[in-house]
Amino acid sequence: MYEVLLLLHNLLRWFVLLFGLWALLRPEPRPGAFFAHALTLQVVLGLLLAFVSPLFQGALAALGEVMRAGGEPRYFVAEHWVGGLLALGLAHAGLARARKGQGARLLFALSLLVLLLSIPWFRPLLRL
Numbered sequence: 001m002y003e004v005l006l007l008l009h010n011l012l013r014w015f016v017l018l019f020g021l022w023a024l025l026r027p028e029p030r031p032g033a034f035f036a037h038a039l040t041l042q043v044v045l046g047l048l049l050a051f052v053s054p055l056f057q058g059a060l061a062a063l064g065e066v067m068r069a070g071g072e073p074r075y076f077v078a079e080h081w082v083g084g085l086l087a088l089g090l091a092h093a094g095l096a097r098a099r100k101g102q103g104a105r106l107l108f109a110l111s112l113l114v115l116l117l118s119i120p121w122f123r124p125l126l127r128l
């Protein structure tokens with residue numbers, strides 16, 4: 001289960017980024033919906049992953065020490081998901097504006113920027 005979720009979470013990141021780019025170039029309801037909904041799915045996968053990940057669960061079990069020591073465990077337990085949730089909020093705010101016919105490009109751009117900063121690029125680019 002863990003390996004499958006990790007593979008899907010890894011792969012879906014590329015679709016999220018592609019849809020995000022599409023929404024940025026055409027800040028309209030359809031591209032915005034693809035972006036916001038793919039990102040929602042990615043966040044759900046991330047939350048499931050957090051429950052089954054030995055790394056995440058191990059870091060939670062020794063939180064004080066992990067927060068002091070830093071490194072990969074602290075990154076995943078304290079930083080990675082914060083960016084994911086912030087990007088999700090920005091993408092849905094963008095979608096809501098696009099549906100009202102208001103400008104949404106800035107919100108999609110901010111969401112993409114937060115995503116680019118929150119993705120663990122030190123991990124494999126693909127796990128196929």
Ligand code: HEM
Binds near residue numbers: 007049076
């Ligand atoms: C609430 C939101 C999120 C949570 C809770 C979450 C959780 C996690 C966890 C626990 C891991 C590491 C698992 C492990 O190594 O055992 C991980 C890795 C990763 N996450 Fe997330 N994530 C979230 C959002 C996102 C988003 C929005 C993206 C990108 C669009 C993303 C992209 C990745 C990537 C690329 C990896 C590395 C996968 C690999 O090593 O193959 N995550 N995430």
